[in-house]
Amino acid sequence: MDIENFKNILGPLRVFENEPLSKHTYFKIGGPARIFFEAKNVDDLRLALKTAHDLKIPFVILGGGANVLVSDSGFDGLVVKNRADGIKLIGIKGIIDKLGKGIKSAQVWCASGTLMNQLARFTIDQGLEGLEFLLSVPGTVGGGLKINAHYEVEKGEFLGNRLTSAVLFDPKNGEEKTVDSKYFEFGYDKSKIQKTEEIVLEALFKLDAIKDKATLWQKAMDDVKRRNEEQPIGIACSGCVFRNIEDADAQRLFTPNLTTSTGYIIEKLGLKGQRIGGAQISEKHANYILNVDSAEADDVLKLIDLVKKKAKTDLDLDLKEEIFYIGDF
Ligand SMILES: Cc1cc2nc3c(=O)[nH]c(=O)nc-3n(C[C@H](O)[C@H](O)[C@H](O)COP(=O)(O)OP(=O)(O)OC[C@H]3O[C@@H](n4cnc5c(N)ncnc54)[C@H](O)[C@@H]3O)c2cc1C
Structure with missing residues (x-):
């Protein structure tokens, strides 16, 4: 090397x-x-x-x-x-008067290392609707596009839904290209760059203008409050470890209200609170694995294996990780 x-x-x-x-x-x-x-x-x-x-x-x-x-x-x-951050409002559409009223939509450029929380704050402050659900969601825009970061899925709250284009670096040939959002083939927890391993350098988003930014702030704050009630806070973790299950599996298993929540599945498997070494499945939200006491990656991996094996044996379910692995496992 x-x-x-x-x-x-x-x-x-x-x-x-x-x-x-x-x-x-x-x-x-x-x-x-x-x-x-x-x-x-x-x-x-x-x-x-x-x-x-x-x-x-x-x-x-x-x-x-x-x-x-x-x-x-x-x-x-x-x-x-x-850590490449930076956000710019680069284009507005609509007939605009001197007070800036009449704007219908706007394009926002950002560097891929911009925190999604920063992007949410910027767009809300500009009175632009569409990314406020990212307030307080950890991580960068680049990482967000790889997993298609989301909140209320049924309302279409996906980062990818607002993307217009992006500049990608291709690690295979060392070249750059600009692609539109269709290129990503976004889905729930999915984007094409998970396979191609291309790296996002820059991204451009299109957002709708609304008149009252106080309403946007209120909605974003309500989401934050709800997330804090549902998720463990203040303990080291990587958010949800597994992707949610398919609709077909939810129907086959008759989950309550046909929920696709893997948190529900892990709870049903009786694994809430299960601990290996310093890692523990959260008592509050079973799709979270917490580093409760100097956990090693190996402890987390053993818990992941346990959940996957039990889901397969008891429910014939193939759970897939939402988290990405780095290094040798
Ligand atoms: C407490 C907590 C709560 C969370 N809540 C939510 C939530 O509500 N909604 C949600 O969607 N997610 C949530 N997550 C998960 C996390 O916020 C997202 O997955 C986020 O997109 C991770 O971004 P990151 O920059 O930290 O990615 P990293 O963890 O740094 O990387 C993840 C993967 O993306 C790759 N990557 C990073 N940057 C780029 C880039 N520029 N181009 C291409 N690939 C890249 C990495 O190589 C890696 O494979 C939560 C996580 C935590 C810890």
Whole structure:
């Protein structure tokens, strides 16, 4: 691995060796990255990715670290932490008077390392509707597009639903391209970049204008309050570990109100509160695994295996992880 060359190009003082990834994940779990670089803007990010590609250094991107489980042995390559943030209102549509009234929609550009919470605040403040459900959701826009971050699914509250286009870096050929939202083939917890492993550099969203931003703030705050009631707070975790089940499985299993909630399924399997090492399935929301006492990735993995095996044996269900793995497992 040509670490010296990478350091020379990116700046020796900005490249860290053996950086513990537990410092950069919401789970507070993960061994060291062989080398670690924080990209502070999109050009930084471009340079780091292109250089790693050209020098054939294996690399992975980390956004907020809110949806990953990093192996206890860490990652034997480069981890790029995406801190490239920035938001701009770049286009408005409608007939606008001097007070700015009459705007129908607007385009918002952002760098992929922008926190989704920041994007929500910015758009609400501009009186733009469509991304307020992201208020207080951890993670970056890039990580959000990979999983198609969402809240109330039945209301169509998906990050991908508001995307117009994005600039992607292709790790296979080291080139960039601009794609429209159809390219992503978004679905529930799905986007094409999960397969292609392309990296989002920039994103453009289209939002509707509404007259009263106080109503938007109220809706966003109501969502935050509801999430805080439903989810465990203040304990290290990576949000929901498993994707929700398919409608067909909910029908087959006669779940109450045909819920597709995997939290309900894990509770039904009798695994709420189950603990292995320092990791525990939350008593409050069974789709959360908590790092209650210096958990290792291995503890979390054992709990994941337990849930998957029991779901298969007892309910003939194939549960799939929502979280992404980094490193060797
Ligand atoms: C307490 C808590 C509550 C949560 N609540 C919600 C919720 O309500 N709704 C919801 O949808 N999610 C929720 N999540 C999950 C999490 O917020 C989202 O999955 C978020 O999108 C993760 O973004 P990230 O930047 O942290 O991604 P990371 O965890 O850093 O990375 C996740 C994956 O995306 C990849 N990635 C990161 N950046 C990029 C990029 N620029 N381009 C391409 N790939 C990239 C990584 O390599 C990795 O494979 C919650 C998580 C926590 C901890």
